[in-house]
Amino acid sequence: MKILVPVKRVPDPATTIRVLPDGSGIATDNVKWVINPFDEIAIEESLRIKEKQGTGEVVLISVGQQTWQEQLRTGLAMGADRAILVRTEAALDTLAIARVIAKVAANEKPELVIIGKQAIDDDSNQVGQIIAETLGWPQATFASKVEIAGEKCTVVREVDGGLETIAFPLPAVITTDLRLNEPRYASLPGIMKARKKPLNEVAADSLGVDLAPKLKIKTLKAPEKRQSGRKVGSVQELVQLLHTEAKVI
């Protein structure tokens, strides 16, 4: 089966994020860029499905700039078969990004789109759901277990208060949660092979999708810093302070 996996380039989760003084964005001088961690989980899941079925193709897609090739190469080194970079210099909103990916999916005709539940930079948690609705496909968000039997798919989802199971026919969109799997690292031979794997570029404005953002970010500011408090010497002192000063117990 063919699986399409969107990949976003984001700052390494360990990076300290600083907002630029003029509020126009974040400082990127010391940022290390990586694949969005949820997308690594999506790649891993796709590779496992392909390995289990013994056949299939895992295709990566990014909607971004030239530099995003780096993350696509890393995904290819993990084992994906080929990659598509939809080039745009503009900052697109989630609706436009999802529609671009849906458009490519309509051409590529995968049985599954497996995608991260959330990009750790914008924290939107939208793109997978918008792709599913745009294509009229079922969706299983926050997946912690995926089972495929023929044209049917069963997914266990992490929801409030427990685990929900849903079933649906393919094609469909699945968004990954943290517990779905543990992504593999790219091996050295994997990295060598990745250099020769196809990475095709398409111009975003050639796809006939409305790219004009409807969500506009006006400014960014840093949140107020929380005052750090004090150290207490003993459990007794702690409990007393919570009782008499903070008055929470």
Place this chain on the structure above:
Amino acid sequence: MGDVIVFAEHRGGHFPKTTLIAINAGLEMARKRGGNCLAVVAGDNVDAAAAEAAKYGVSKVIALEDARLGNYLADSTAQALAALTKSLGAETVLATATAMGKDLMPRIAARLDAAMASEIIAINDDGTFVRPMYAGNALATVELEGPVRVVTVRGTAFDAANPVGNSAPVEKVKADLDPAGLKMAFVGFNEIKSDRPQLTEARIIVSGGRGLKSGDNFKTVLEPLVDEIGAAMGASRAAVDAGFVPNDLQVGQTGKVVAPELYVAVGISGAIQHLAGMKDSKTIVAINKDEEAPIFSVADFGLVADLFKAVPEMTEELKKLKH
């Protein structure tokens, strides 16, 4: 003009606090946009839930009914709600960013060709919103263009609505569903039963991290403290990943965002992703044996100690306080 539709998530007629938060945010939005706030209760038979929703100051409750909405599924509910929004000509569709809100609202946005802002924490008078990005390290002011807009609100940023003493009218509406678009099936819900408060409703939360070292220690060391102060239990991702506690206890950027009156972090280092989910708590206590742990930078009261000694001691001290 400026009407707001609130998706009132319910479980068999009962509203979690997150739904009352959505109603309150919807009321604020409607006030600022010069429109009415309506609540929509979707399901199979929703009489009880609709009557409940009517108590909180909305101008009308729509009972959106269909047997196929009995178990929530994203495809059917999105269809029904988007059709309703169109027919009412509402400006904003709003829900709290619960698991269901996150699952549903982007699909509605797509159907309505609308922009969506996730987890807003403030509604500005000029129509813009504030939302956190980068695990809360940046606050963005965003504007949604177009005649319709979709938002989810962060539960910690708005208060719950209170009953107003009278009831709004309830209107029954047959859901507009295209069978061809209904492909998902509900199989089952494996509820994690607990007598403790929900993380998103609790006044006090005690969370454990990798420092607890095992699920057994959660039970024997942490839970007595949790129960002694009537808290909800939370956890770091590391504790959940290690299988010490169920997934839905994870607090943080990619788990639940909480802001109780008291948050006690036990054996949690305070990674940025964890802080993102709890740093707006009113009082924060950290118990950690490493005095350099970043959790201390947000703690009002920090105790550098071995948790295996300090936590049972704290449970005992609290018992004494009661007597």
